[in-house]
Amino acid sequence: MTRIMWQMIKDDLICPFVDLKTEYYDLGLKNREKTQDQVTVDSAEATKKYGVAVKCATITPNAARVKEYDLSQMWKSPNGTIRAMLDGTVFRAPIIVKGIEPVVRNWKKPITIARHAYGDVYKNAEIRVPGPGRAELVYTAEDGSETRALIHHFEGPGVIQGIHNLDSSISSFARSCFEYALATHQDLWFATKDTISKKYDHRFKDIFAQMYQDEYKAKFEEAGITYFYTLIDDAVARVMKSEGGFIWACKNYDGDVMSDMLSSAFGSLAMMTSVLVSPHGYYEYEAAHGTVQRHYYKYLKGEETSTNSVATIFAWTGALRKRGQLDDLPDLVNFADKLEVATIHTIESGRMTGDLARITTLPNPVKLNTEDFILAIADQLKNE
Ligand code: NAP
Numbered sequence: 001m002t003r004i005m006w007q008m009i010k011d012d013l014i015c016p017f018v019d020l021k022t023e024y025y026d027l028g029l030k031n032r033e034k035t036q037d038q039v040t041v042d043s044a045e046a047t048k049k050y051g052v053a054v055k056c057a058t059i060t061p062n063a064a065r066v067k068e069y070d071l072s073q074m075w076k077s078p079n080g081t082i083r084a085m086l087d088g089t090v091f092r093a094p095i096i097v098k099g100i101e102p103v104v105r106n107w108k109k110p111i112t113i114a115r116h117a118y119g120d121v122y123k124n125a126e127i128r129v130p131g132p133g134r135a136e137l138v139y140t141a142e143d144g145s146e147t148r149a150l151i152h153h154f155e156g157p158g159v160i161q162g163i164h165n166l167d168s169s170i171s172s173f174a175r176s177c178f179e180y181a182l183a184t185h186q187d188l189w190f191a192t193k194d195t196i197s198k199k200y201d202h203r204f205k206d207i208f209a210q211m212y213q214d215e216y217k218a219k220f221e222e223a224g225i226t227y228f229y230t231l232i233d234d235a236v237a238r239v240m241k242s243e244g245g246f247i248w249a250c251k252n253y254d255g256d257v258m259s260d261m262l263s264s265a266f267g268s269l270a271m272m273t274s275v276l277v278s279p280h281g282y283y284e285y286e287a288a289h290g291t292v293q294r295h296y297y298k299y300l301k302g303e304e305t306s307t308n309s310v311a312t313i314f315a316w317t318g319a320l321r322k323r324g325q326l327d328d329l330p331d332l333v334n335f336a337d338k339l340e341v342a343t344i345h346t347i348e349s350g351r352m353t354g355d356l357a358r359i360t361t362l363p364n365p366v367k368l369n370t371e372d373f374i375l376a377i378a379d380q381l382k383n384e
């Protein structure tokens with residue numbers, strides 16, 4: 001469904017106003033199959049070349065999609081491939097509008113998730129263990145020496161998984177978070193499960209602690225903000241009781257799960273911005289939600305859909321604003337600002353998609369279909 005919205009956004013909100021000089025990489029499943037996923041790699045290379053990208057949600061195929069699209073293999077998640085190539089941290093913040101109140105009533109300010117974008121389960125190796133046998137972790141150093149750890153002595157079938165991360169990537173994750181906290185003047189929270197994962201998660205904790213001590217403690221104190229580390233389960237409990245207004249740094253998987261929880265609790269999966277900031281200065285803007293498959297099947301049947309395009313619009317405005325800032329194009333920056341304001345004002349005037357109409361506190365909201373909502377924003381844009 002996002003592919004359909006993507007085209008409407010370009011046609012109605014971007015192309016009439018901006019002379020786009022973009023390069024386009026079609027990450028639709030058909031083209032990934034046709035290019036044997038080379039297009040995904042090419043798109044990440046282009047992001048490195050130009051420094052700014054905007055990405056539509058993509059399908060990560062499962063068994064059903066392999067059949068539906070007649071795929072030669074179960075292609076990996078494009079986001080996983082791209083993030084592994086760009087490295088960095090994904091920052092996700094709720095888009096706050098009047099009339100859409102968070103379900104957690106003590107949340108007064110937005111909570112920004114900083115999601116590490118490299119490694120862990122997204123770059124794993126897995127084996128379906130067929131039967132009895134011994135599973136070990138083996139690290140072979142360049143001189144040939146080995147370090148081994150027993151995973152499990154299997155007496156029957158099961159599963160194993162190997163994951164990794166890099167000190168360099170964890171460091172750049174930590175640095176992005178500290179810098180972002182200073183830049184936005186917000187406290188920074190970080191949480192892992194280091195009591196259980198005494199080497200893996202503990203490494204994350206240590207790198208953050210060391211960098212904070214060596215480089216950021218004084219700056220944080222001067223700015224009047226704090227860095228706070230706790231266990232992930234404690235963090236979840238505290239987040240629920242907080243007022244918001246801080247950055248919550250999460251390991252890759254925690255960030256995936258927690259950003260969906262936060263965006264839903266702040267209103268809708270579609271009311272959240274998402275940007276990957278790489279340590280090399282590349283920016284990739286996207287919507288945090290998926291392709292909204294259930295709506296697409298309705299659309300294919302000719303039924304009316306009311307899919308919220310806000311996150312995808314904000315992915316575009318984020319990318320255009322960044323391009324404008326990098327190339328010193330104030331008109332482009334202004335346009336991005338205006339389009340965001342028009343989007344928010346459209347909702348605040350009572351015109352919105354079904355996901356918001358269901359929960360708004362505004363009286364008499366008008367529920368618009370997918371395209372009419374985008375057209376309403378186009379109309380509002382004239383008044384901004
Ligand atoms: P999804 O696309 O995020 O949608 C899940 C549900 O959330 C929808 O059915 C809908 O609820 C609601 N929703 C999400 N976005 C919405 C929007 N813009 N407007 C209105 N409602 C919205 O997740 P999915 O359907 O489980 O996944 C579909 C595909 O997306 C999968 O192939 C998955 O791999 C992929 N995916 C891609 C990305 C990415 O590229 N960034 C991220 C996540 C998932 P209702 O049905 O109740 O209306």
Ligand code: MG
Nearest residue numbers: 256257260288
């Ligand atoms: Mg997700």
